[in-house]
Amino acid sequence: MVLEVKKPRPLWEILFSTHHTDVALLYLITSIVFILMGGALAMTIRTELLTPGPTIMDDPALFNRVFTVHATTMLFLWILPFISAIGNYLIPILVRYKDMAYPRVNAVAYWMIPPGAALIWLGWFDGGWYAYPPYSIISSPGPSAEMWIFGLKILGISSILGAINFIVTILKCKHPDLPLMKTSLFVWSILVTSFMTLVAIPPFAAALIMLYTDRLGLSGFFDPNAGGDPIAYQHLFWFTFHPEVYIFLLPAVGMAYEIIPKFSRKPIFSYGSGVIAFGILMIIGFMSWAHHMLATGLSFAEKTVFMIGTLAAAPSSSMHIFNWIATMWGGRLKLAAPLKFTIGGIMLFFSAGAGGVVNTTLPLDFITHDTYWVVGHFHLMLMGTISMIFFGFTYYIFPFVTGRMYNEKIANVTFALIFTGTIIVFTMHHILGLLGMPRRIYDYIADPDLILGNQIASIGAYLVGIGVAILVAHLAIAAARGKEANMEDPFGIGEQYYDYRVKEPHH
């Protein structure tokens, strides 16, 4: 088996390896470490909000640092490394090449993550993960904001190196007998997101440097006192980070396309529509960034354009949902943990998408914008959809990586906890938003509705936290002591998984 660590090897051999499965393992372990760290911060936030007034923290500044680092960690140190991990495991196999196109660049891209993460976690910035100026220009005197800026710059370069590597591997190193239209839809999802990364990241990289020189007092790009415009930063920021939403989402969509046909024992309903939907989203993802800024005083014409651009993203997303349901329809479903998590993810994907339509319809945006509604909305996407599918894929790839099997009963428990917890906490967030509770607040008015809502949300969050903790602990134990997996067919589906070829795990 290709992905398997064949025999115990010294740690340094894995650390200094450039082989795609070794780099993938490093990415995977890094991402799981950071979901635990970011998750601990999420639990801290929900505990602080259990009661109005100080609950466990006396200092609002500490709370502000916690939510900033929580968001930065989850986006850039959990979701992106996990995508790189699965891409590294599967892309060379799915395009039938011996490794990634540039193995050393691959290892360099991974090794940029620890210093970037260290800067973010040691800097402990308080400007919110979006770091809107002028607040981010005047906030946190000392190195904290600078550390955050350079941490993100390093992670951005790492993303770009990874994207180049994936594009070259897929387009240039693909087996000559394998046409692109016969590759897996997961390959398409990584190809599309890699192109999006190359286009999306540079504006934010520029904005970070401008923010840095503004902080040094050398320039005034975003400082109104020096003739700059803070809204310009928001345009640059969201031009990067709205497409980034699809960079997070599409690999999860690709993973769902890997899992659903296998566990439904049916071919994909329509391969072509999957490819078309990826292609449409790749372009439309760049047409809707200012829907994050509808309340900044955009003109009516601008608001109309970006509302249309946002609504235009919905049909291609719904094509994926249609495709998944039609694939499962009439199939003999094997309801193992990977499929359960994926189906849960699809259900919440629909809810998150419907909430997104509400957010962009103009008069309604002014009710939901910057309230807990938005927090609930994007967590349904990032946690409910993307992370749910990632958890399912972790279970799916586990026997191939470790040669051992996880315990299906424990996996069911983790699914129940994470799925119900996610629904409770993020539905409550939507309701709190409608009650008028703003985002990023350390304290709220002692109103009975708000207190009850926050406490229900916190209970949901604890369920998710316990579920993820059990999931990671169980997989760690099963990796060492689980029972040996049947490597021909670990899930008992009766189907060929990948076209494996014997390969040595080293260069």
Added chain:
Amino acid sequence: MGHATLEWIYVGVVIAILTWVGVEAWTGEKILEEVPEDAETIKVIGQQWLWTFEHEDGSVEVGKLTLKVGKTYKFEVTSKDVIHAFNIPSHAILIDAVPGRVNHIWMETTTPGEYLIQCREYCGLLHYNMRAMLIIEE
């Protein structure tokens, strides 16, 4: 029915729903865009971490805003330092207070009472506590 037909019908239905939503939203927003001509102007200034209100007659209120019932008001919103957001949740009023810019939004006062004004854009240490009182009088 073949694969393609079924999917085209589905995509068509989705697009039709979205078009309807978009048109409804656009017509609604168009009404809100046009400020009535008889509206009285209130200057709203946000700063870390309080709200200042300046009436047309030059009187200034800090931390509370007193309005008359049954009138139309236009808020001209700006900020002295960082970005804030002027928000009256009970009246669905929201607009960012951006330094160096003046944004405007309007509302009608219909029911007397006391309502909450708060900041909805993260603005630093005491963002959570940047509140004011809206008093609508007979």
